[in-house]
Amino acid sequence: MSLIIYRKNTMAAQLYKTESGRLFHAGKIAIITVGLPARGKTHISRSLCRYLRWLGVPTKVFSVGNYRRKAMGTAGKLPQNFFDFGNQEAAQSRRKIAKECLMDMISWLEAGGQVGIFDASNTTEERRKEIYNILISEDIHPVFIESMCDKQDIIEANIRSVKITSPDYIGWDREAAVKDYWKRINNHLGHYQTIADTSLSFVKMINVGERIIVNNVKGYLQSRIVFYLMNLHISPRIIYFAQTGETLNEKVQKADAELSPDGIRYANYLKNFLLNLREKEKKQRIEEGWGDEDERTLTIWTSARRRSYQTAKPFEDEGYIIEQRTSMAELNLGIVDGLTVDEIKARFPEEYERQQQDLYHHRYPRAESYHDLAVRLESIILELEHEKNDVLIIAHETVLKCLYAYLFDQPEDEIPRNIIPKNYLIEIIPSAYGCRETRMEIEYTMNQTWTLFWDTSVCYFEPNKAFLRVGDF
Amino acid sequence: MNSNTRIACVMVGLPARGKTYIAQKVCRYLQWLSVSTKVFNVGNYRRKLHGAHQMHSFFDPHNTEGEIARKEAALEALKDMIKWFLEEDGTVAIFDATNSTRERRCMIIDYCKKYDVQVMFIESICQDESLILQNIMDVKLSSPDYKDMDPEKAAEDFRARISHYEEAYETLNEMKNESDYTYAKLINVGSQVMINMIQGYLQSRIVYYLMNLHILPRNIFFSRHGESVYNLEGKIGGDSKLSPRGRKYALALPELIKANLGDQPLTVWTSTLKRTIETAKHLQYPKLQWKALDELDAGVCDGMTYEEIEAKYPEDYFNRDEDKFNYRYRGGESYRDVVYRLEPVIMELERQQNILIIGHQAILRCIYGYFQKLSQDDLPYVKIPLHTVIKLTPKAYTCQEERYKIDIDAVDTHRPKPKRPTDVSN
Numbered sequence: 051m052s053l054i055i056y057r058k059n060t061m062a063a064q065l066y067k068t069e070s071g072r073l074f075h076a077g078k079i080a081i082i083t084v085g086l087p088a089r090g091k092t093h094i095s096r097s098l099c100r101y102l103r104w105l106g107v108p109t110k111v112f113s114v115g116n117y118r119r120k121a122m123g124t125a126g127k128l129p130q131n132f133f134d135f136g137n138q139e140a141a142q143s144r145r146k147i148a149k150e151c152l153m154d155m156i157s158w159l160e161a162g163g164q165v166g167i168f169d170a171s172n173t174t175e176e177r178r179k180e181i182y183n184i185l186i187s188e189d190i191h192p193v194f195i196e197s198m199c200d201k202q203d204i205i206e207a208n209i210r211s212v213k214i215t216s217p218d219y220i221g222w223d224r225e226a227a228v229k230d231y232w233k234r235i236n237n238h239l240g241h242y243q244t245i246a247d248t249s250l251s252f253v254k255m256i257n258v259g260e261r262i263i264v265n266n267v268k269g270y271l272q273s274r275i276v277f278y279l280m281n282l283h284i285s286p287r288i289i290y291f292a293q294t295g296e297t298l299n300e301k302v303q304k305a306d307a308e309l310s311p312d313g314i315r316y317a318n319y320l321k322n323f324l325l326n327l328r329e330k331e332k333k334q335r336i337e338e339g340w341g342d343e344d345e346r347t348l349t350i351w352t353s354a355r356r357r358s359y360q361t362a363k364p365f366e367d368e369g370y371i372i373e374q375r376t377s378m379a380e381l382n383l384g385i386v387d388g389l390t391v392d393e394i395k396a397r398f399p400e401e402y403e404r405q406q407q408d409l410y411h412h413r414y415p416r417a418e419s420y421h422d423l424a425v426r427l428e429s430i431i432l433e434l435e436h437e438k439n440d441v442l443i444i445a446h447e448t449v450l451k452c453l454y455a456y457l458f459d460q461p462e463d464e465i466p467r468n469i470i471p472k473n474y475l476i477e478i479i480p481s482a483y484g485c486r487e488t489r490m491e492i493e494y495t496m497n498q499t500w501t502l503f504w505d506t507s508v509c510y511f512e513p514n515k516a517f518l519r520v521g522d523f
Numbered sequence: 524m525n526s527n528t529r530i531a532c533v534m535v536g537l538p539a540r541g542k543t544y545i546a547q548k549v550c551r552y553l554q555w556l557s558v559s560t561k562v563f564n565v566g567n568y569r570r571k572l573h574g575a576h577q578m579h580s581f582f583d584p585h586n587t588e589g590e591i592a593r594k595e596a597a598l599e600a601l602k603d604m605i606k607w608f609l610e611e612d613g614t615v616a617i618f619d620a621t622n623s624t625r626e627r628r629c630m631i632i633d634y635c636k637k638y639d640v641q642v643m644f645i646e647s648i649c650q651d652e653s654l655i656l657q658n659i660m661d662v663k664l665s666s667p668d669y670k671d672m673d674p675e676k677a678a679e680d681f682r683a684r685i686s687h688y689e690e691a692y693e694t695l696n697e698m699k700n701e702s703d704y705t706y707a708k709l710i711n712v713g714s715q716v717m718i719n720m721i722q723g724y725l726q727s728r729i730v731y732y733l734m735n736l737h738i739l740p741r742n743i744f745f746s747r748h749g750e751s752v753y754n755l756e757g758k759i760g761g762d763s764k765l766s767p768r769g770r771k772y773a774l775a776l777p778e779l780i781k782a783n784l785g786d787q788p789l790t791v792w793t794s795t796l797k798r799t800i801e802t803a804k805h806l807q808y809p810k811l812q813w814k815a816l817d818e819l820d821a822g823v824c825d826g827m828t829y830e831e832i833e834a835k836y837p838e839d840y841f842n843r844d845e846d847k848f849n850y851r852y853r854g855g856e857s858y859r860d861v862v863y864r865l866e867p868v869i870m871e872l873e874r875q876q877n878i879l880i881i882g883h884q885a886i887l888r889c890i891y892g893y894f895q896k897l898s899q900d901d902l903p904y905v906k907i908p909l910h911t912v913i914k915l916t917p918k919a920y921t922c923q924e925e926r927y928k929i930d931i932d933a934v935d936t937h938r939p940k941p942k943r944p945t946d947v948s949n
Contacts, residue, residue: 248715261697262718264734270871277731280721373527415839415853425863432724 076271078159081167084196090284093482095169112155114170125218194252259283281436290442291476294357302388309360321364347439353378380446384417409466533618535646539658546619565620569596579683584691623692644706735873744879745913748798750933760825789877818883822855847903909933
């Protein structure tokens, strides 16, 4: 069954599990989203799912929209008045589809899942009561998450960036799609009832990230969910990853060495490359009519290591803000710091063998494992969720591997194997359905021309390095 | 976390709403997580500046003199707070006072802005009269303000003081120019929480913790498992069974708990290891096993005696006593690791009422250290003897502690902090 495969692929587990695979005694939890269309429900569902999976909690999103599309086809194929509340026949089939989705979620929870996220509008008191009763009878704790928005421009932006690119509107004219979507929202408006029953466990999010009301939410995992939601926002932004430049002492981590002349050169090229790219993308956005003429702010995050903040130095010289974060330091190598792979094999043959068996969990004496690093990065992950500016993260490859895995919802054993090539800029654009990435080589030749090329499956190796870099793990 | 972050948590609320309790708890929680944190209690400044025995008229909003005096105390505390941020590189300050007017809050925001300190208000609203009354009896009447005063008179005066505050009290209000403020409003301690404009990880972490707090009276009991076979053999770690004396302890435990708790409800938590489950065997209460309560993992040293460790890994043995909190066994854990892994346990412990934890030496040291505010230096050495029940009752400033020894012999597994003859610095 699919469940078994799922368990093998649990995420960078930060927490401790019971034998059932569920966390402690938190039992089964159902998150039920509530809200009008285009209030970021899907974005919230997907992001929360990713975070909980990162914590090692078996989590899955059950999207009624997907069930509907599978059963009825995309928006263009639907009858004109499918989303009308008055249309009894359509209401009947919408109910049936929602019920099927809910039942699938319940079966999944019964089979060992812990948090099921039921992504639908659930805008009436009656509908919520019905779901509540079904869940309670199955011994599942329901928590409602209502997303509200009183700012028209946020809704409009959400429609333009998410909704009309959804499978419903493939091949539609842009403006026609927007219009159709507004119609769908307006159909709901008259029937929408905000959650008023204070006996329910619920979270109301107003303008995602601005204000949150938490009512009667009990339990460890539930409060942890709110902890995450406090940092979530759905405004568009871009995240960039770049490795640090080469140092004068690549061999010993503890040396915390300065950048080499080559490293300094790389730092300058990185700066020029990124600023050029942003200029280009801004022009493109304006041409496409995104109305985004304001300068988007760029913030740069580095670790407190010299190589990291020195790589950011050219940005600082141009007036950009650099934030140093100590917890972004590279994976600590402990006693094998400064040793070549051959030296490690010779001096610690057993440890080496163990490391090869489990790249993610193994730690050398006095060292950190990737798991330790993933746990240490928790604050960075939440800060990253919180950040509204565009961010360039200049960090060591081990750190970027973990952050990348989080953003792309990867299982833990893939983390050490992630490839974050040197001299590349990785551009990541988070969206409701997941992240999109573009990898661009920063080709730094002396005549200062930058070539861009698009490559999603870069396989990059630095062969025959004489000594062990953390990234070789 | 950004290393430059400075946060002032500014309490808001009428007297006897558990502000000081919350302030102390948040402070302790953050310190336990190695975040440098300090509480600034304006009441202490007021007492220092204007004496302790002020009657309720001092707090009357129409008493201009009192008003000026109280503002002066608040300013003194603010100044010290900023000084602490700048000179001692503090991260989170907790400004404990009523701060019940918009004007006062505005003043604090303006003041902090100048020093690039983020302000987060924490308002406690309580509509449960009996809880308020209980708080008055428990905490307020033992405060320095009412020293040597007839309790009934004191309670009356305190209630008059509250009504002065009520007259001028303005709750945090997003409609009235406070919509940009960062705040967490706790209504009836955690049953509803309103959160506005959180500015980052650490602030959200504080609110997360606040959501789990309650101020109902309760007791937390700790006991190590009964003496185990490994204890007798001087070995660490493992998953051995109880010794005959350990089994005797398990038999004696229910009576002791019953004598202390009467018919009150209790939940027993154990680790997933045999020796704690066996110790809980005869207790007739609901029981839960926690993987997170398993003993500190000694890695390659698991199952060895200290002598064997010293012989086989002399360097490690020495390192451990150099910095026991941070020392991590090869392939195992350090106390610091355990603190992080216990986070869910601490959160759940804050949520629950009466709990008995049957645990292990290092684990109980960490949990005990959290409640009793031990430093990282002292925590790994605190004495948690076998065959002893420790009872903690949380109060506003500290936990009241009682220890009950059951008269069944057991080995002593405590190793004191070695004295270093080389330390010539003092």
